[in-house]
Amino acid sequence: MLKTDHSVKVDETVAVKPFDDIPRTLFFVRYVDDVVGGYAVDGVLKDEYGEPDIAMLDLSIRDLDDMELREEFRKCFSGTEVQSRWSHQELLHEVERRFVNDCDDKNPR
Numbered sequence: 001m002l003k004t005d006h007s008v009k010v011d012e013t014v015a016v017k018p019f020d021d022i023p024r025t026l027f028f029v030r031y032v033d034d035v036v037g038g039y040a041v042d043g044v045l046k047d048e049y050g051e052p053d054i055a056m057l058d059l060s061i062r063d064l065d066d067m068e069l070r071e072e073f074r075k076c077f078s079g080t081e082v083q084s085r086w087s088h089q090e091l092l093h094e095v096e097r098r099f100v101n102d103c104d105d106k107n108p109r
Contacts, residue, residue, distance in 0.1 A: 008032050008054060013041060013093050015058040016050075024058060026089060042089060061086055061094050069094060 008014060008029055014036075016025045025045050030038040035051040064072065073091050076084035084091065 008036055008057060008059070012097070015061070015090060016040075016052050017056050017058045019056065026087075026093070027052065027057075042087075061090060064094075066098070069098070 010029055010031060012029050013026055014029060016027045018024050022045060023043060025043040026041045027036070027050070028038045028041050029036050032054075035053055036057070037051045038049070040046050040048050040050060061069075069091075072084045072086060073095060076086065076088055076091050086094075
């Protein structure tokens with residue numbers, strides 16, 4: 001099932017699609033307007049400020065349903081030659097976004 005809400009939220013980590021000689025990079029969003037503003041959190045641009053166009057963001061990990069996400073997570077961390085298309089960090093972030101935050105909301109301290 002494809003989700004259609006691809007809105008980007010402040011304080012969210014998303015992936016910026018590869019451009020020029022820069023590979024896909026995780027990006028922490030500080031504000032959203034016609035562009036998003038924030039900082040790269042990995043790769044050669046780590047800790048650099050940037051404002052990529054929203055069209056440059058790869059939000060496809062959100063299109064996975066929970067079972068597909070679990071399968072990608074298993075592939076990534078199984079140590080086999082089967083590779084996930086997402087990095088360890090991207091998968092961990094998405095699992096946290098979906099499951100850990102939900103648990104915190106349901107069980108406030």
